[in-house]
Amino acid sequence: MFKRSFKSGREASQRDVAMTDSQHRVDKSARLMKKSGSVRDRDHHHLTKLARLQRSLAGEEAERPPSGGARLSEKSLAPSPIVTLTVGREGRLFAAHEDVLCRSPFFAAALSAQYMDLGADPQMARRIALPDEEPEVFSAILEYLYKGDYYPRLLQNKHRGSWELEDSLPASSPGRSPAVGGGGGRSPQTTHLTGGGRAVNGGHPGSPQTPAAVEATVYLSSVGQYLLRDTVIYCAAERYGLEELKRLSLRKQGLQAGIDVGTILRSAQYCYAHTPDSDSRLRAHYLALIIRCRKTFKRSGTMQAEMEQCGSGGVYGEAGGKLFFDLFVAMCNHLDDVIDASNARTPKTV
Numbered sequence: 001m002f003k004r005s006f007k008s009g010r011e012a013s014q015r016d017v018a019m020t021d022s023q024h025r026v027d028k029s030a031r032l033m034k035k036s037g038s039v040r041d042r043d044h045h046h047l048t049k050l051a052r053l054q055r056s057l058a059g060e061e062a063e064r065p066p067s068g069g070a071r072l073s074e075k076s077l078a079p080s081p082i083v084t085l086t087v088g089r090e091g092r093l094f095a096a097h098e099d100v101l102c103r104s105p106f107f108a109a110a111l112s113a114q115y116m117d118l119g120a121d122p123q124m125a126r127r128i129a130l131p132d133e134e135p136e137v138f139s140a141i142l143e144y145l146y147k148g149d150y151y152p153r154l155l156q157n158k159h160r161g162s163w164e165l166e167d168s169l170p171a172s173s174p175g176r177s178p179a180v181g182g183g184g185g186r187s188p189q190t191t192h193l194t195g196g197g198r199a200v201n202g203g204h205p206g207s208p209q210t211p212a213a214v215e216a217t218v219y220l221s222s223v224g225q226y227l228l229r230d231t232v233i234y235c236a237a238e239r240y241g242l243e244e245l246k247r248l249s250l251r252k253q254g255l256q257a258g259i260d261v262g263t264i265l266r267s268a269q270y271c272y273a274h275t276p277d278s279d280s281r282l283r284a285h286y287l288a289l290i291i292r293c294r295k296t297f298k299r300s301g302t303m304q305a306e307m308e309q310c311g312s313g314g315v316y317g318e319a320g321g322k323l324f325f326d327l328f329v330a331m332c333n334h335l336d337d338v339i340d341a342s343n344a345r346t347p348k349t350v
Contacts, residue, residue, distance in 0.1 A: 261296065
């Protein structure tokens with residue numbers, strides 16, 4: 001009996017061990033199957049994303065022109081070609097990058113026309129001639145295209161809360177007299193220009209002649225006169241389609257002072273001759289300047305001579321007539337405003 005019971009217990013123990021091993025193998029197989037299933041799901045997910053990305057790229061390539069993308073890639077990697085420009089009557093040479101010049105609609109159209117002309121000489125490609133342009137003026141245009149400004153630069157004086165021109169003398173410095181200009185009109189004294197075009201103090205006989213730090217004028221060989229540099233640059237910006245440069249030059253011109261009456265009148269007539277009637281910003285600047293400094297202009301023999309010779313076939317043709325007619329209208333409007341303001345302060349009587 002003892003042997004039988006011991007044998008039964010041993011058999012039961014063996015059955016328990018076998019069942020435990022079988023359960024362990026089942027659990028291990030289930031874990032392996034679950035793990036392999038998750039790996040297959042993850043791989044399937046990655047393959048699905050990869051296939052979707054490939055289909056997307058294939059669709060983009062199908063929509064993109066086969067040669068357009070290549071040209072764009074080559075253009076973005078290649079350096080910008082150099083354009084040679086001959087400026088002025090003497091043919092002074094300038095060089096500039098094509099992408100910089102094309103910021104101007106004028107030069108973009110000129111270069112595009114060269115590319116479209118299939119019969120053009122390859123040796124003459126990327127060459128632009130500007131025989132009527134002044135080299136000094138074009139140099140300022142090129143400086144603006146590269147740097148966003150031209151000398152003298154416009155600087156902000158944070159201490160005084162104002163804008164100033166680079167290298168300009170303060171208004172209160174010795175040798176700088178208040179005169180006709182952006183901040184003038186407070187005194188009948190004017191500064192005059194020497195033969196070289198540099199402004200010097202000429203308010204009183206025998207006064208020391210102190211040259212201004214910034215050259216305000218430029219000599220134009222086409223008219224044989226000195227004109228305000230910012231006015232000439234404004235008109236050049238009009239030709240080249242640079243609206244932001246027009247605003248910059250107008251702002252700089254408002255900071256100029258110490259300019260004689262003759263230079264102002266010649267520059268105003270040049271402005272009328274080289275800007276369209278639809279652009280009145282620079283014209284309005286000159287009209288307001290003459291009205292504000294009317295005491296100086298009223299006593300000026302230059303003003304009288306210019307008005308008497310107006311329309312007599314001068315350098316600017318009809319520009320002088322338009323200038324003085326607009327000045328007459330502006331003076332009338334100014335007088336009407338003064339009368340209206342005066343009537344508003346006094347009681348009306350019948």
